[in-house]
Amino acid sequence: MTPVWQCQAVTSASTAGAVRQGSLRELNLAVVLGRIAAADRPPSRAAIAADTGLTRATVSAVVDDLIAGRLVVEAAPEPRAGAGRPARGLRLAADGPAGLGLEVNVDYLAACVVDLTGQVRHHEVHRADLRPLSPADALARLVELAGRARATADRHGLTLAGATLAVPGLVDAHGLVRLAPNLGWREVDVPALLAGHPPLTGTVAGPALTVDNEANLAALGELHATPGTASFLHVSGEIGIGAGIVLDGALFRGVRGWSGELGHVPVDPTGPRCRCGARGCLETYAGQEAVLAAAGLSGADLPADTAARRLADLAGAGDPATLDALRAAGTALGVAVSGVVNLLDLDTVVLGGGYATLAPWLRPPVAAELADRVLTAAWSPVTVRAAALGPESAVVGGAGAVLRRIITRPSDWLGRRE
Amino acid sequence: MTPVWQCQAVTSASTAGAVRQGSLRELNLAVVLGRIAAADRPPSRAAIAADTGLTRATVSAVVDDLIAGRLVVEAAPEPRAGAGRPARGLRLAADGPAGLGLEVNVDYLAACVVDLTGQVRHHEVHRADLRPLSPADALARLVELAGRARATADRHGLTLAGATLAVPGLVDAHGLVRLAPNLGWREVDVPALLAGHPPLTGTVAGPALTVDNEANLAALGELHATPGTASFLHVSGEIGIGAGIVLDGALFRGVRGWSGELGHVPVDPTGPRCRCGARGCLETYAGQEAVLAAAGLSGADLPADTAARRLADLAGAGDPATLDALRAAGTALGVAVSGVVNLLDLDTVVLGGGYATLAPWLRPPVAAELADRVLTAAWSPVTVRAAALGPESAVVGGAGAVLRRIITRPSDWLGRRE
Structure with a gap:
């Protein structure tokens, strides 16, 4: 019998690179840049040395590399009361590399540029079916x-370090969209279709373009906006329903990258037939089409935010059919999410996409199901809240994913530029 | 807005210790031991140096420490064709530290001892309600x-490095059993009750006793027995139903350590009332009591393996009520597991506990639901199989957890002995 720890041991062995001479510089770059990125206020070289256990000389050499690579700048020194010259703090550069976020959704296209400090420097949405x-x-x-x-x-002097494209479907590791049911895409080779387009191929550092699931990136966008919540389930309520699972500040992708298909979690196995072929999936109860129909409204193919605003206006005016429809959708959502929380032990559920707008009506029935159904609810309640970002969450999360790679592996960025 | 990568950056910063002088030895010990544990055949010092990038001198010094600490032994040299003295391979020691696995379940107590090579050296089960x-x-x-x-x-010259106790319930980080519904335990402070018992307190390396959820440890036991399957959902079908989620060879525990409550994932929100207070939980369809009742049998509180064997005997003899009962249980289990796979994108489901015995009858309906309900099933089928270990899985997994800590942090074990 082979020991249980074999797999773990392989992982440990893979950290062996950390002690090689060449990799030591890579590790030090990542440690120092990570320390600067995580700081509440710009740390000095001395503070970084004290925190990391690196020598002052090593920290200075690493910081020089980071400044030369436009990842870090020196902040203006703060006045201080004591004697001596005040130390200069270090912060992430606003005018170095930037991430390009892109999105194809059912009823809109979007693009945004986010700089290394997290500022959105450009954001364009083009509405079209x-x-x-x-x-x-x-x-x-x-x-x-x-x-x-x-x-x-270019105008702002930023260098696009890479791009992430959000698609509402299942994407494999090579950017092939296997299935995007609500968009009608199947086996679409996005990188091949985009090959040769200068705005995308001119990027540096890592693969020029990454294609990823929209719900995953929306969860990263939420993490971007509210970094204090390090573990949560982000539910994107659109024409379809997707989920992004964030654990300890990292996206959980599953074995093949296809996690988060909350819309097809069964709510009632004998329920209505779903687009996917199965019966009683969550989407048949809480997807946009189902909610609009239950509220007696047409417009199943409205843009998600338009549909959500229309429902919110009616619910706000006390329309009984809309209130009933939202209560039923929230209950179904609560049943599905209770299963998730029983399984994964998450303490926060974020209502995103169109659900963010509808949170005042969806939150109470979701919370009621969680209180009833989650085994640990009595001593550790689950927080249900609206997402901080609206429909722009995925595209911002996509740009952030590019920057995250730079922060965790700055040597790739620095190497590409040499 | 704070950047999205902040949380990740904190994690990176926490690896800073790896480059400190004191920690470098710890890292090297773990890297070399991990390499030896993961090897298919005993590697030589030279092979370890080549694989890890460490110098020959460093590897030799580290190996000397590991041999002195009884973690590693030299294997007999294999004859080889070429000239020169054959290199001596290194393998884990069979007679150094060992893990003690313990279990309290509804209808039995168990204890086992597993050595560092993965061999079970002792196993005792005591049946009692x-x-x-x-x-x-x-x-x-x-x-x-x-x-x-x-x-x-003691008789074998093994040193117990620690103990893990499996309990069928929710356990917090301090070993407090918050709730074990089928055992009738609530707020039981296990470490306090066991304090002062020499067989447990005399252990070394880390906390003498860790208390953990039985379904979690059963999943680790399965990983022990079939280390090739690095990611899977292990379902323990007993009087209750628990699940252990293994991702990349590591147990996924959830935010507070209470993941895996598959038994309370809703199957039909208007279904029968569950012991937990909610309606339509999986346990009300596929728990032992429900299956026995549906088959027209009494004995709801039989030991799980006795109940499973009785059902298997009847099903094997073609008893229609039993076949119907197992088909219905398998369908409900398939509905719940489909939700898990849609959410987590796992490719393997392991039927453990009493379900291992019943796998010939449960597997087809579970597989049918997965094929119908999992969005990615068309191009990446999910394997459903019986667990390699039976009821002993949790206790073996618990002993393995002790040894896993030694393999990943050998400096703790070596330090304790100094």
Whole structure:
């Protein structure tokens, strides 16, 4: 019998690189940059040395590399009461590398540029029903948005370090969209369709373009906006329902990268037939189409934020059918989310996408199901709250994912520029 | 807005210790021991140096420490064709530290000793209905088993490095059992009740005793037996139903350590009332009591393996009521597990505990629900299989958890002995 710890041991062995000479510089770059990124106020070289156990000389050499690579700048010294010259603090550079976030969704295209300090420097949304378009045509339109985003970045002196494209579907490790049911895409090779488009291929550091699931990136966008909540389930309520699971500040992707299909978690196994072929999936109760129909409204294919605002207006005015529809949707959502919390022991559920707008009506029935169904609810209640970002969450999360790679592996960025 | 990568950056900063002088030795010990543990055949010092990037001198010094600490031994040299003296390979020591696994379950107590090579050197099961006993009385009986396990370890020249106790309930980080519903325990302070018992307190390296959830440890036991399956959902079907989620060879515990409550994932929100107070939990369809009742059998409180064997005998003889009962249980289990797979994207489901015995009848309906309900099933099927270990899985997994800590942090073990 092979020992239980074998797999773990392989992981340990893979950290062996950390002690090699070449990798030591990489590790030190990441440690020092991570320390600067995590700081509440700009730390001095001396403070970094004290925190990390590195020598002052090593910290200074590493900081010089980071400044030369436009990742870090010296902050203006703060006046201080004691004697001596005040130490200069270090902070992330606002005018170095930036991330390009892109999104193709059912009813809009979006692009944004986020700098290393987390500021959104550019954001454009183009509303259009993309379902009638071929994937190639939809992506050709997206390239126009990407071009304008790149022009803004150039104007501000920013260098796009990479791009992340959000798609509402299942994406494999090579950027192939296996299935995006609500967009009508199947086996779409996005990198191949985008190859040769200058606004995307001119980027540096790592793969020029990463394609990822929209719900995953929306969860990263929420983490971006509220970094204090390090573990949560982010539910994106749109025409479809996706979820992003964030654990200890990192996205949980599953074995093949296809986690988070909350919309197809069964709520009632004998319930209505879902688009996916199964019965009683959450989407048949709490997807946009189901909620609008239950409220007696047409417009199943409205943009998610338009539909959510229309429902919120009616609910706010006390329309009984809308209130009933939202109560039923919230209950179904609460049943599905209770299963998730029983399984994963998360303490925070974030209502995102269209659900953010509808949170005042969805939150009470979701919370009631959680209180009833979660085994640990009595001594550790689950927080249910609206997302901080609205529909822009995925595109901001995508740009943030590019920057996150730089912060955790700055040597890749520095190496590319040499 | 604070950048999205802040949390990750904190994690990076916490690896800073790796580059400190004192920690470098710890890291090297773990890297070399991990390399030896993960090897298919005993590697030589030279092979370890080549793999890890460490110098020959460093590897030799580290190996000397590991041999002195009884973690590693030199294997007999293999004959080889070329000239020169054959290199001596290194392997884990069979006669150094060992893990003590303990279990209190509804209808049995168990203890086992596992050595660093993964061999089970001692295993005792004591069958008794423990529900009428107070927690203190149940644990007093367990101490007798622990004493006999310790005596065996002494006789073999093994040193118990620590103990893990499996309990079928929710356990907090301090070993307090918050709730073990099927055992009737609530707020039981296990470490306090066991304090002063020599067979447990005489152990070294780390906390003498760790208390953990039985379903979690059963999943680790399965990983022990089949280390090739690095990510899976292990379902323990007993009087209650628990699950252990293993991701990349490590147990996923959730934010507060209370993950895996699969038994209380809703299958039908308007279904029968569960012991937990909610309606339609999986346990009301696929728990032992429900399956026996549906098959027209009494004995809801039979030991899980007795109940499973009785059901298997009847199903094997073609009893229609039993076949129907197992089909219904398998369908409900499949509905709940489909939700898990849609959410977590796991590719393997292991039927453990009593379900291992019933796998021939449960597997087809579980697989059918997965094929219907998992969005990615068309291009990445999910494997459903019986667990390799039976009811002994949790106790073996508990002993393995002790040894895993030694492999990943050998400096703790070596330090304690100095």
